[in-house]
Amino acid sequence: MTSEDRLDSVDNISILLDGVSMTYGTASGPVEALRDINLAVRQGEFISLVGPSGCGKSTLLRVVAGLRERSAGTVTVDGQKVMRPIPNVGMVFQAAVLLKWRTILDNVLLPAELAGLNPRNYRQRAMELLELTGLREFANKLPRELSGGMQQRAAICRGLLLDPKLLLMDEPFGALDAMTRDEMNLELLRIWGEASGARKTVLFVTHSIPEAVFLSDRVVIMSPRPGRIDTVLDIDLPRPRTVESRITPEFGALSLKIYDMLTGRQSGDAPRFVPA
Amino acid sequence: MAKLRGKFLELVPAVVLFVAIMAIWQAAVSWGGVKPYLLPSPRSVLDAMLDTSIDWWGHIWATGLAIVGAFVLAAASGVLLGTMIAWSPVLSRALMPFLVFLNTLPKVAIAPLFLIWVGYGILPNILMGALIGFFPVVINTAVGLSQIDHDMIDLGRVFSAPKWKVFAKIRIPNAYPYILSALKVTATSAVVGAIVGEFVASQTGLGYVIVTSQSSMNTALAFAALIYISIIGLLLFAVVGLMSRYLAPWAEGTDA
Ligand SMILES: Nc1ncnc2c1ncn2[C@@H]1O[C@H](COP(=O)(O)OP(=O)(O)O)[C@@H](O)[C@H]1O
Ligand SMILES: [Mg+2]
Numbered sequence: 001m002t003s004e005d006r007l008d009s010v011d012n013i014s015i016l017l018d019g020v021s022m023t024y025g026t027a028s029g030p031v032e033a034l035r036d037i038n039l040a041v042r043q044g045e046f047i048s049l050v051g052p053s054g055c056g057k058s059t060l061l062r063v064v065a066g067l068r069e070r071s072a073g074t075v076t077v078d079g080q081k082v083m084r085p086i087p088n089v090g091m092v093f094q095a096a097v098l099l100k101w102r103t104i105l106d107n108v109l110l111p112a113e114l115a116g117l118n119p120r121n122y123r124q125r126a127m128e129l130l131e132l133t134g135l136r137e138f139a140n141k142l143p144r145e146l147s148g149g150m151q152q153r154a155a156i157c158r159g160l161l162l163d164p165k166l167l168l169m170d171e172p173f174g175a176l177d178a179m180t181r182d183e184m185n186l187e188l189l190r191i192w193g194e195a196s197g198a199r200k201t202v203l204f205v206t207h208s209i210p211e212a213v214f215l216s217d218r219v220v221i222m223s224p225r226p227g228r229i230d231t232v233l234d235i236d237l238p239r240p241r242t243v244e245s246r247i248t249p250e251f252g253a254l255s256l257k258i259y260d261m262l263t264g265r266q267s268g269d270a271p272r273f274v275p276a
Numbered sequence: 277m278a279k280l281r282g283k284f285l286e287l288v289p290a291v292v293l294f295v296a297i298m299a300i301w302q303a304a305v306s307w308g309g310v311k312p313y314l315l316p317s318p319r320s321v322l323d324a325m326l327d328t329s330i331d332w333w334g335h336i337w338a339t340g341l342a343i344v345g346a347f348v349l350a351a352a353s354g355v356l357l358g359t360m361i362a363w364s365p366v367l368s369r370a371l372m373p374f375l376v377f378l379n380t381l382p383k384v385a386i387a388p389l390f391l392i393w394v395g396y397g398i399l400p401n402i403l404m405g406a407l408i409g410f411f412p413v414v415i416n417t418a419v420g421l422s423q424i425d426h427d428m429i430d431l432g433r434v435f436s437a438p439k440w441k442v443f444a445k446i447r448i449p450n451a452y453p454y455i456l457s458a459l460k461v462t463a464t465s466a467v468v469g470a471i472v473g474e475f476v477a478s479q480t481g482l483g484y485v486i487v488t489s490q491s492s493m494n495t496a497l498a499f500a501a502l503i504y505i506s507i508i509g510l511l512l513f514a515v516v517g518l519m520s521r522y523l524a525p526w527a528e529g530t531d532a
Contacts, residue, residue, distance in 0.1 A: 062430070065430075065434060067430050067433055067434070085433045085434055085436060086434075087434075087435070087436060088434075088435075089434050091427075091430065091431060091434050093427040095425070095427065097425045097427045097428050097431070099428075099446065099449070099450075100526045100527075101449045101450075101452075101524070101525075101526045110431075110445070111431075111434075111435050113441075113445060114431075114432055114435035114437035114441060114442075114445065115435040115436065115437070116437075116441075142526055144526065
């Protein structure tokens with residue numbers, strides 16, 4: 001924990017990770033995925049996790065959601081110790097994982113059905129979300145009739161249906177082309193509540209440094225094997241962020257800083273290849 | 277309209293080939309000196325099919341019932357066993373060895389035993405067909421229920437969905453294309469099983485007609501019975517095809 005975090009009052013904290021470690025048992029022996037992770041995430045904060053493949057970002061999201069059991073430490077979400085899958089989390093994965101036999105609308109309504117709520121009461125909200133993401137006309141289409149980007153937007157609508165206070169997103173835009181991705185970033189900030197102030201707490205995994213800088217309040221840089229938190233970097237760019245935010249010198253400086261941390265490059269060296 | 281015409285045009289080559297084969301076949305028997313008890317002429321097969329002194333409807337009914345019964349039994353028991361295997365690892369470990377053993381048996385060789393166990397009639401033929409046809413349904417059901425994206429399962433857990441609900445909403449629909457593709461195999465096996473059952477012992481049915489035609493060297497009669505059998509088989513196949521289109525339209529064109 002940084003000293004700044006400690007200044008926050010406890011009710012202001014959404015996620016508290018205290019000495020979290022996680023080891024997978026596999027046929028070829030234990031794999032230590034996370035070691036001694038300490039992090040406090042404020043309510044309404046947008047946090048990105050970046051780091052090389054296999055450094056435990058996906059594992060960390062699932063441990064926070066209570067989907068994987070940690071081997072040590074405590075995870076607290078909204079003041080409750082996480083012991084099992086926590087209810088009403090918006091999960092969005094790299095693949096859209098829509099049910100192929102359901103229409104887009106019925107896919108978006110799935111969380112209500114799974115949670116034992118009457119889907120009829122959520123139809124209007126589902127249609128509003130589809131409208132917001134430009135999918136209104138596609139509500140009654142099957143997933144295979146939509147492009148990859150549209151499917152991913154539907155998956156985000158599904159994640160938002162029950163209006164979760166916590167959003168966990170695992171490289172949700174990884175499969176999109178650069179243009180669509182930039183558009184989706186703006187859309188996500190809008191949905192997150194950048195302007196309204198009623199913000200959700202977001203843990204967002206990405207491989208894209210500019211994406212992390214553009215979206216986040218703070219970027220967590222992880223180092224591999226076993227996954228640890230290397231640095232937490234404040235992104236103090238003004239909000240709401242716009243397309244122009246990307247071309248400011250501050251944006252470039254922050255991106256380069258993360259790049260240097262990930263590659264171990266000294267500032268001023270010639271840039272090196274970024275390991276994916 | 278144009279689409280329908282296109283479909284008809286697609287059929288033309290097959291129809292032309294069929295007519296050609298019939299013509300050559302008829303010519304070979306009429307003028308080529310092929311003995312009718314070896315190869316009956318198409319004409320005499322048609323005569324046999326329409327011969328009112330034979331109780332065709334009765335035979336078709338008996339065999340049809342055995343085939344449909346075998347198919348339904350194989351489908352129901354296959355889906356049930358496959359679901360049990362996918363539901364619980366303990367059940368899976370308990371059942372699998374027996375099912376695999378049963379599947380390695382030469383099932384046709386069990387037909388005489390069925391007679392001893394359940395007596396004459398349509399039941400042993402149903403059991404024979406079901407025994408030959410159920411295994412692929414078990415396996416495909418179990419596989420279809422398990423082939424779920426791991427993220428999808430996590431999604432179910434986030435909403436604390438009970439296991440039956442995850443089955444009902446996610447796993448079972450996911451398994452439809454797998455089950456249906458197994459049912460296509462089962463449709464064929466049900467026919468084989470029912471006929472084998474009738475071969476072994478029966479007083480009615482199309483399989484029985486074939487056996488009697490052998491003793492009288494009435495090949496035309498056997499051909500007529502074979503054609504009726506394949507018509508039943510094709511109808512069953514068409515029903516499975518319709519089920520696929522209705523139950524798993526999203527998998528149309530793909531072979532799950
Ligand atoms: N289900 C699993 N079983 C065993 N090892 C796993 C499993 N999932 C991930 N791992 C291992 O844990 C480490 C972290 O994986 P992951 O969290 O997926 O990393 P990231 O998302 O950063 O790429 C990797 O070494 C990976 O091989
Ligand atoms: Mg990952």
